[in-house]
Amino acid sequence: MLGSWLAGCSDTDWQTKDISGLMPPLEFDLTSESGETVVAQAFRGDVTLLFFGFTHCHDVCPTTMAHLDSIIGELDEEARGDLQVLFVSVDPSRDDPDTLREYTANYGPEFVGVTGTEDALNALTRRYRVTYSHGEKDETDHYDVSHPNAVFAFDREGKAQFLIRESDPRKVVIDDLRKLLGRRLGA
Amino acid sequence: MWELERVVGYLLPWEFSPAWAIACLVAAGCYLRGLKRQRSKGQAPDLWRSFAFLLGVIxxxxxTQTQYDYLSQFMFFxxxxxxxxLHHMAPFLIALAAPLPVLAAGLPVRSVSLPGRAMAGRVLGPLxxxxxxxxxAPLLFVGLIYFWLIPEIHFDAMLSRQLYQIMNWSMLLDGLLFWWLMLDPRTPEQGGLGYGTRILVMLAVITPQVLLGAYFTFSERVLFDVYDVCGRAWPIAPLTDQRLGGLLTWIPASMMSVIGILIVVRHILAGKDDANTGKADPERGMTQP
Structure with a gap:
């Protein structure tokens, strides 16, 4: 582990943050925006982007979703068909399947909302070593939720590949996404 | 009752690691057993030494094995x-306790005659x-602090469970080696490092730590974005988090060297007094196994 890390983890030179070898494959057991149970295996065969947020977010979530939507718009139609963006709501008490569906409808068809019980969400956030927390309610019952701002990218086999940070230039993200989408299963 | 459950909850591991749990339990268990055996022979060390050792292990x-570990993973300070x-206080207390005679007394008799013991000694001795x-020793001590705080390295270490464990173990083991060398109860005549050299080494590690801590404290930009990427344990301004972390790297870490130097100076003065009065200091020159 230490040797491969020091030598550089991946056989692909990602321009965004390479997380291959650092993070485990995609695994979860959540509820989709259609109200059905959904597991990570359902997304095998597609490139998957994973983002944690909540629909009442006023800054990071809408900015990141719009940014991803616009980047995906620059990809070929065929590539777009092989891409899924999982918006994992860490605020399940407000983000029921209907709310999630309405929210992701603002973006392209690649966007899928998922959420789950506290245990299921904690298992997923622990797996990717991220965290979230809920703030105090104000007089209108509104509360803030702190959450990670990164987007995790997984290949068609569900293996972690790279991480997109807010500071990553647009061109770099597009290049890495094209490269990842260009890889076929078993390649 | 609910309060009790909450307290117990805080004491449970965030990520259970058998290696940390076993190392701490074996160290404490072995020490307590050795202490009992030494007491029965009237050779028990001073109470404060036992307290220092157990406090270090705790x-x-x-x-590493309570919910504090969660905070350590999701906040810089x-x-x-x-x-x-891991690198300063606990190893300092453990080394100050000079625990080897007690630990040796607490070891199971079988472990003394384990096969391969001599071979392991021959291999590990030169290292x-x-x-x-x-x-x-000082290069390694300061080098490890700097290494794990290179932003890209730090990013990987906080993202990967294995690297995170390697980072923490490396800090503890290096801390034990360094403070053991500095607070070695053997006098220079008994094979311990010269007192002047110890003082120089502890002085040498202060400046790099002060510079690094001051750099984090006064930096106007966020150097470790992993805490934004992964989320923070509670909402705190990133620069405030970094500045608090800088102060911890700067002041208490350097103070440990100052305390170490004062202890060595005390040894020097006690040695002079002994020479003048012809008495031996019972706290120094403890026989090591």
């Missing part, structure tokens, strides 16, 4: 506090002497 356990314990060289 400190290691507390920052709490991470720096974790390393302050140990290299790491304890008065030029290598």
């Amino acid at each position: 400190g290691v356990y507390a920052v 709490t991470h720096r506090a974790q390393h302050l314990v 140990y002497r290299l790491l304890q060289h008065p030029l290598i």
Whole structure:
């Protein structure tokens, strides 16, 4: 582990943050925006982007979703068909399947909302070593939720590949996404 | 009852690691057994030494195998506090306790005649002497702090569970080696490092830590974005988090060297008094196994 890390983890030179070898494959057991149970295996065969947020977010979530939507718009139609963006709501008490569906409808068809019980969400956030927390309610019952701002990218086999940070230039993200989408299963 | 459950909840590991739990339990268990055996022979060390050793072991356990570990993973300043314990305070207390005679007395009799013991000694002996060289030890001590705080390295270490464990273990083991060399109860005549050299080594590690801590404290930009990427344990301004972490890297870490130097100066003065009065200091020159 230490040797491969020091030598550089991946056989692909990602321009965004390479997380291959650092993070485990995609695994979860959540509820989709259609109200059905959904597991990570359902997304095998597609490139998957994973983002944690909540629909009442006023800054990071809408900015990141719009940014991803616009980047995906620059990809070929065929590539777009092989891409899924999982918006994992860490605020399940407000983000029921209907709310999630309405929210992701603002973006392209690649966007899928998922959420789950506290245990299921904690298992997923622990797996990717991220965290979230809920703030105090104000007089209108509104509360803030702190959450990670990164987007995790997984290949068609569900293996972690790279991480997109807010500071990553647009061109770099597009290049890495094209490269990842260009890889076929078993390649 | 609910309060009790909450307290117990805080004491449970965030990520259970058998290696940390076993190391702490074996160290404490072995020490307590040795203490009992030595007491029965009337050879028990001073109470404060036992207290220092157990406090050091509890400190290691507390920052690695309780919910504190969660805070260490999702906040920079709490991470720096974790390393302050693993690399400075806990090893300092353990070394100050001079625990080897007690630990040796607590070892199972069978372990003394384990096969391969002599071979392991022959292999590890030269490595140990290299790491304890008065030029290598401070380089390693400061070098490890700097290494794990290179932003890209730090990013990977916080993202990967295995690297995170390697980072924490490396800090504890290096801390034990360094403070053991500095607070070695043997006098220079008995094979311990010269007192003047110890003072120079502890002075040498202060400046790099002050510079690094000051750099984090006064930096106007966020250097460690992993805490934004992964989320923070509670909402705190990133620069405030970094500045608090900088202060912890700077002040208490350097103070440990100052305390170490004062202890060595005390040894020097006690040695002079002994020479003048012809008495031996019972706290110094403890026989090591």
